[in-house]
Amino acid sequence: FNRDVKQEPARGLYVGLLKLRTSVSTLSIFTSKSQPLMLPSIKISDNPNVSRDEWLWLQRVQAKTQESDVNPLPDEVTQHGRTFQQRVARGAARLLTRYNLDDGEEDVMENYYIYTREVIELNEDVSIVLLLPPPDALCLAPNQQ
Numbered sequence: 001f002n003r004d005v006k007q008e009p010a011r012g013l014y015v016g017l018l019k020l021r022t023s024v025s026t027l028s029i030f031t032s033k034s035q036p037l038m039l040p041s042i043k044i045s046d047n048p049n050v051s052r053d054e055w056l057w058l059q060r061v062q063a064k065t066q067e068s069d070v071n072p073l074p075d076e077v078t079q080h081g082r083t084f085q086q087r088v089a090r091g092a093a094r095l096l097t098r099y100n101l102d103d104g105e106e107d108v109m110e111n112y113y114i115y116t117r118e119v120i121e122l123n124e125d126v127s128i129v130l131l132l133p134p135p136d137a138l139c140l141a142p143n144q145q
Helices: 002-006 052-066 079-098
Strands: 012-017 020-022 027-029 041-045 120-123 126-132
Touching: 012 079, 041 079, 052 079, 079 126
Parallel strands: 012 126
Antiparallel strands: 012 041, 020 027, 120 126
């Protein structure tokens, strides 16, 4: 266990999953067995920084959830932003499949959403784009799956 705790993630940008479980007296955070102090995550880039186009895409994701008729890929987002979208979507799908949370659905992003207020920077070498389950599944009671 001690060796696993000291293991730091490699430099890069990750998609990480936040899932909680509560009881009357505890709050448990779903973590990876291989890295118990880290949220379950998948590396999507060697570069931990998010470019302007990538940030625009993240902000557009939030706008899409607020207005159903908003196009998630506006003209001002370049090919780089589209590539970022694909990397995030593939990373999220792999992450959910790894932890058996995809429910066999084609488009896992339909039921999960991306935290768009900020990209979480663990340190200068590691950043995480958070993937959140639907609000009713974000925090589960002890007897729920």
